[in-house]
Amino acid sequence: MVKDDGLRLPPPRSGRAIGRAVAESAVEEIPLGGLLTKIWNLTHPPREQREQEEWREQITQRTNDNTAALAEMADQIKQAFAGYIRANTYQPYIGSAGRLSFFRGGMLRSLMRIARGTGQVHDLVVLREQLAENEVEVAEILQSLRIAFDKLVDEPGSIAFIHALDTVLNSDFDKMTIRRGIEAVTSMDISDPAIQKVADTICRQIWDFNRAVVELGRFANGKAA
Structure with a gap:
């Protein structure tokens, strides 16, 4: 049966985002700081970004599960x-x-x-x-x-x-x-x-x-x- 387990988009984390932006700005003031910031963003993406990606993966999985369930119901009918x-x-x-x-x-x-x-x-x-x-x-x-x-x-x-x-x-x-x-x-x-x-x-x-x-x-x- 198709059901909704209450998956919700993760809330914005403005405090963490502001703190991270301030830290990245400070790093960019030093030589090669911009490169370090890019590497850091690749290896340590913001928590909000990670949560949103996990949420999208869960939504995709749920969509696939629901599609399979609907197909099975249609076949039974x-x-x-x-x-x-x-x-x-x-x-x-x-x-x-x-x-x-x-x-x-x-x-x-x-x-x-x-x-x-x-x-x-x-x-x-x-x-x-x-x-x-x-x-x-x-x-x-x-x-x-x-x-x-x-x-x-x-x-x-x-x-x-x-x-x-x-x-x-x-x-x-x-x-x-x-x-x-x-x-x-x-x-x-x-x-x-x-x-x-x-x-x-x-x-x-x-x-x-x-x-x-x-x-x-x-x-x-x-x-x-």
């Missing part, structure tokens, strides 16, 4: 404002993307059982039902995120967020790629040995997708790289 803008700009899209995440209690649970070789026909039935249940909702969320992508792609300062959003929407493990993979699993025979490898691949894609959604969420608080 700038960061807070940027955080507010970032949260209000990205938060709705981050929230939408978060709804696309896969949870262990949902499709991921059945897929993990199939990948481990302990899956049952019931798991395939559940996966088909879950795909059908959230098909419309997923399509609406993805459409809203694509609109956001097109809206923000030319916005200054949104490049990093756009790249993170693009990973969620258009990567090798995006939502629709995973849903197509799950659909392929539901069309396979649960006794087919190949189903385990397919399910395992989808599980890995889901983990990558969930990490991408988490990374996107970090933009809400500025922790993203």
